[in-house]
Amino acid sequence: MTGRRRSFPRPFSHAPAVAIASAVVCTAAIASLLGGCGSLPGVSGNSGEKTPITVMTWAPEGTKATNMPGMPAMAEAYARWVNSQGGLSGHPLKVLTCNDHNDSVAAAQCAQQAADKGAVAVVGSYSLFGRSFLSPLEVNGIPFIGGYGASEEEFSSPLSYPVNGGQASLLAGNGRQLARNCERVALIRPDTIQGDQMPELLNSGLEKGKRKPAHDIKAPEDGTDYSGEVTRALQEVGADPSDAGTLASDGQSTGSCVTASLGDHTDAFFDSYRRLQKDRPKVHIASVLGSVNQSLVDRTGGASGPLEGAYLTGWYPVAGDARWEPMRKVIHDHAFGDNRIDPADQGVQTTWIAYTVLKALVQQLDDKGVTEITRHALQKALDRGDRAIDTGGLTPKLRWRDDDMLAVQDFPRIVNATVTYQAVQDGHLVAVQDGFVNVTKTLEERRTEG
Incomplete structure (x- = not known):
């Protein structure tokens, strides 16, 4: 930390010299600046300078x-x-x-x-x-x-x-976004107090879209390998090649989806996902902005990486x-x-x-x-x-x-309580719906435990 500069008291005998020096400087200045002489840093003087x-x-x-x-x-x-x-x-x-x-x-x-x-x-x-x-x-x-x-x-x-x-609108919004395309969802989230709120919030959005609650999979917040969580998530959503990508009578995909919200360690999750998913039927993946951003998409291979096609929910307009x-x-x-x-x-x-x-x-x-x-x-x-x-x-x-x-x-x-819906297309985050999506009703009507 940078220390605050301290003004030490000067000996009384120096005061006349200081006053004379100050007067000389002020006399030499142009008239418009006369009022500023003698002002202390950060304190309003006659010059009209406002306080910081x-x-x-x-x-x-x-x-x-x-x-x-x-x-x-x-x-x-x-x-x-x-x-x-x-x-x-x-x-x-x-x-x-x-x-x-x-x-x-x-x-x-x-x-x-x-x-x-x-x-x-x-x-x-x-x-x-x-x-x-x-x-x-x-x-x-x-x-x-x-x-x-x-x-x-x-x-x-x-x-x-x-x-x-906050987290509430992101997860409720992510649930509503996934409800459009996913019949089965698994949520990978931190095994923390903050993480304990996530399933209920995501489920409020899924239920709004008449989908079943997500499978809740806890994970270490600071993990470096999420192979176990990926394997369980894929098993829970039943990644069966016979139904992946098919459409229900209402036009919605009946595919399987895995959404992860692990902050900085979401990239480690998707690295594990990339290695394990290649031998299984493809499932849709999703997350919230903050856990995933454009730099993560770039680091994981862009259009050829595991995040291509991912559904993302954010608070604000797309970065571009x-x-x-x-x-x-x-x-x-x-x-x-x-x-x-x-x-x-x-x-x-x-x-x-x-x-x-x-x-x-x-x-x-x-x-x-x-x-x-x-x-x-x-x-x-x-x-x-x-x-x-x-x-x-x-x-x-x-x-x-x-x-x-x-x-x-x-x-x-x-x-x-508004969010935006985005997706990764050709390696770039793009908006998939114009304007903001208001999830106020979803949050107000959600069912809470207890």
Whole structure:
């Protein structure tokens, strides 16, 4: 961590010299800059410079489980870009970053660091440990804007303002997408607390499409070989050559499907799948964006790899959509070749959207004459939702008023339960349906255990 520069008291006898030197510098400056002399960094002076806005973005990096290094890297690139444009409505943007190490203690430490360093919000971050990091944020009144949605608590805390429907909408949407084409489905998911929610959510989408629940197959979150899970999945869906690819009377495929959601280790699963499936009838494979992206498709062989034809569910438009062009330009001009940033990664995309929300909020406050952007001011603007926030078509317009919250059991803070359907065709992720698919009813009507 970079230490904060400290101004040590100077001996009293030096004060006249300092004052004389300052006066000489000011006299030599052009008249328009006179008011700026004597201003301290980050403090408004007579020149009209606005106070900086400090925020934090965190994510796990260098761990054996899911890593999201592109999120803090995107935040830093965004700050360089927005500051080159004069800041957020004139306020310089300072971004702090933190590594939560996929650890509950480290996640809480990141949140406390945000509080200690004066962050007015945490923006576009990823952590599985919502209970650990949201408590210190709530105590200090720090809004959590546009988190990735990896923890259930992000959709229940009054200080959380999600921009997507998290794991819940992805899996419900994936179930609905698979219901169109699959009679039998197996789900391979992490053997974790977060993974335990996945079958119910996927099944809500399958049941909406009048399909049977998926076979639930648990797998180690940090596995390197999933041969056992692949074998079991193929057995469970009954990969029989006599029915693969045939059509039912309603025109739907009665084929077998295997969907996997294992974060960074989904590539290891599909490597095992590629080796074992070649001696069996082909089944459809599927996943959710975040577990699969274009770079994984490329690494596994593109059009000739195991992901060709895969069904994928995401939150946002396909990565090649023109609506991402502003983000791509910022990455090109201000990321300086930082290879942590993949424009097709949903973490990077979520961070861009979260900072778009922050920019809009600061503009709204500026329009009202608010000169100091505080934690309370941001929270008030978010809760009141005077104007819906336009994210450039990357999501529906967003608000977080009470009236905007969806009636989704266990996830009361969801305001956007839309997804997109994509597939891998000729080695590229492409949209298979125009626009967003709203899975609100699927989530609201799902049957929960207990």
